Amino acid sequence: MSTGILLQLAQTLLAILLAPLLMGWVNQCRAWLQGRSAPPITQPYRTLKKLFHKDAVIAHNASPLFRFAPYMIFACMALAAGIVPTIANDLPFSPAADVIALVGIFALARVFLALAAMDIGTSFGTLGARREMLVSFLAEPALLMVFFTASLISQSTELPVIVDTLAHQEFAIYPSLAFAAVAFWMISVAENARIPVDNPSTHLELTMIHEAMILEYSARHLALIEWAVALKLFTYSALGIALFLPWGIAVQGDLAALPLALLAMVAKLLLGGAVLAFIETISAKVRLFRAPEFLGTAFLLAVLGMLIHFLLEV
Amino acid sequence: MKIGEHDWHLDPLGKHIWRGRMEAGQLLALAREVKEEGGQLIALWGSDNRHLGRGFAIHATLLTSAGLAWVTCALPDDAPAYPDLAHIFPQAGRMQRATFDLLGITATDAVDDRKWLRHTAWAEDEFPLRKDFSPRAALGSPPPNDAYPFIRVEGDGVHEIAVGPIHAGTIEPGHFRFSVIGERVLRLEQRLGYTHKGTEKRFEGMDPDTGAKLAGRVSGDTHIAYAWAYCMAVETATDSQVPDRAVWLRALFLEIERIANHLGDLGYLGNDVALAFGFMQFWRLKEDWLRLTAKLFGHRYLFDRIVPGGVAVDIGDGGRAELAAEADRLEAEVHSLKAIYDDHATLQDRFTNTGVCKPDLAARLGLTGLAGRASAQAWDARAQFPQAPYDQLDVSMATQRRGDVLARAEVRFSEIHESLRLIRDLLARLPAGDIHVPLKPVRDVCEGLGWVEGWRGEVLVAVRIGADGRLDRVHPHDPSWQNWPLLEIGILGNIVPDFPLINKSFNLSYSGADL
DSSP states (O other): OHHHHHHHHHHHHHHHHHHHHHHHHHHHHHHHHTTSOOOOTTHHHHHHHHHHTSOOOOOTTOOHHHHHHHHHHHHHHHHHHHHSOSSBSSOTTGGGOOHHHHHHHHHHHHHHHHHHHHHSOOHHHHHHHHHHHHHHHHHHHHHHHHHHHHHHHHTOOOHHHHHHHHHHSOOOOOHHHHHHHHHHHHHHHHHTTOTTTOOTTOOOGGGOSHHHHTTTOOHHHHHHHHHHHHHHHHHHHHHHHHHHSOTTOBOTTOGGGHHHHHHHHHHHHHHHHHHHHHHHHHOOOOOGGGHHHHHHHHHHHHHHHHHHIIIIIO | OEETTEEOOOEEEETTEEEEEEOHHHHHHHHHHHHHTTOEEEEEEEEEOGGGTSOEEEEEEEEETTEEEEEEEEEOSSSOEEEOOTTTOTTHHHHHHHHHHHHOOEEETOSOOOOSSOSSSSOTTOOTTSTTOOHHHHHHSOOOOOOOOOOOOOSTTOEEEEEOSSOSSSOOOOEEEEEEETTEEEEEEEEOOTTOOOHHHHHTTOOHHHHHHHHHTSSGGGHHHHHHHHHHHHHHHHTOOOOHHHHHHHHHHHHHHHHHHHHHHHHHHHHHTTOHHHHHHHHHHHHHHHHHHHHHHSOTTOTTOEETTEESOOOOHHHHHHHHHHHHHHHHHHHHHHHHHHHOHHHHHHHTTSSOOOHHHHHHHTOOHHHHHHTTOOOOHHHHSOOTTGGGTOOOOOOOSSOSHHHHHHHHHHHHHHHHHHHHHHHHHOOOSOSBOOOOOOOSOEEEEEEEEOSSSEEEEEEEEOTTSSEEEEEEEOTHHHHHHHHHHHTTTSBGGGHHHHHHHHOOOSHHHHO
């Protein structure tokens, strides 16, 4: 148990520390694919450092919620990162929170972000919050459907059980998971405010979704939110890997397998980041009202995955 | 010159440019006849002529079937007023409001008489372009209220989004007030004038050579068009003949400027739909183009290369070969990038049917230049009323009918190819000779008008030189004056997040219209 707690702590800490690195990697790949010279992979850390050193500017009419929200959002994402198995499976946190709770944690962070965006009453904050809700209320059910498809195979909604079933049982091909994987990819893109649903690098206020909500934040608050954004991308990547590419993850108590698991994880994240950057480079942002179609397709694919499970795999 | 039924007694001032004076009462009749034959009002401005003993004056330039007609109506010293033209040419509305703000000349019976250029820099009863205006006194007086009565949309669920004048990117300042339901735009109202720098006032008393530098800086992205139009006006006023080679080089500069701006805009259009690849590629091409320009002519944007009497820089044989080679390379690259834009489904989906300005509306509201040609307003001064050397170049005009973002992008693509052809032609047939002659000395008050088709649309500069040889009144006119109001129309029925894309597809000048 004590090694479990140590492992749990180590993994959460690792996620928090390495998350900006994944963001830096994606940004680097994007720059290369666009034919630019790339910023160093450590650029997100420098940005965080810069932001932590600045004085926060806060609107006069901001309520305590506005100050509190960044800490809440960061805590939610750190917790989520702790639940998802990255290098070791069967962590002490895991039985306490299954995939449905995970969706809930993401939703909690989002609610706080949206409330904080509306708190000051600027038109952009409200506009962003409204759009974020439009995207998320379509993304959440689709995400649940993906999880249900995966849990039907392992007969459990607990992530360690799902991962254990997929990674360490005898190898089998699950067509349902192929559909779920595509759906999961689409949902991740929308939830992480990436192209083609949102554009993380735009300066056009009127087109923003996620960025519009955090326009009023500065300094440490902004740093926490940016870090939480990186953590969210990391968590989603880890989740995708755990569900669809789980091989290489260490089973409980097998400390010797950890170095290899870590290597496998890094390789999979590098690959995932590069693929994300590639898809972002060749895509343009869809018109806002096409986002529901995009997420509707994701939902449909997730449901199809589930149906296929019943048709072919039971 | 006859327009409609009547002879308006206009005299030729330059090639395709006519000059006349009339009573203020006749202005309305002239405007009606121009409208009837399908012409447009291009510019409207006022002047304080009291030091010449002629009261005030209102000037209008109209695009007619015979060319550009510049008419002036003398107005009395006391309570100068002229009939409202905005009910015939809606584009006159903002020009009339600006004329009042600057000179206190009233358009009688105008529907919209709100302030336009005036913010807090001067008070309501002060008029900076009047010769007796004292800037020091204006500085001393307390700043007036900057309140501006926007037109509100009322009803259930309607709310306003106020954007700018400070934006998240490094772009020019302008305020946009959206009335929306959900994401759908019910009304957009612009509030400009934030970059009012007193450019017209600054011209007063300058010598013509210095004036060329200021004219080129009215809107930096259109430097060549402004500098050329200004020089054309000064040369007309002083009756100076510019050498052929200089005129051809000016056209070469103008086409270089057009290509640079179109490349930049096409990149921006990609960027606004988050296709950063397109942005990077077009800006790479633009950068190469600007660097070559800097290498050949000493300035990336050709600032101050056009001077009254000619041009300041020549091109050698080596430079001609280099520019022609770069033009060939650019042509191929633009061609392949266009194929990528054409085949990109999401990009096409974002561009098509976004920000539509229908041809009939464009004609009614006087949409002009590049945006006008994308809405079937087939006007290009280089094609219909060519000044030298365009009269020997046979420019083919690019037009589209759809009037959406895609049409405006297509016109840019076509114009890049046409400009590259013109550059090759200009280089091949460049006449030999001098590139500069001194201006003839000024003996009496004289005036001239320059008319150049810049990349955004027609640029007009009217100049009056005093008997002392110094500038007395200069009015630069940007096509953005006519096109800004169309942006308010083009966005209607679209959704809020499409506005930046529509705005960029017009890419209008704030500085050029705020003066």
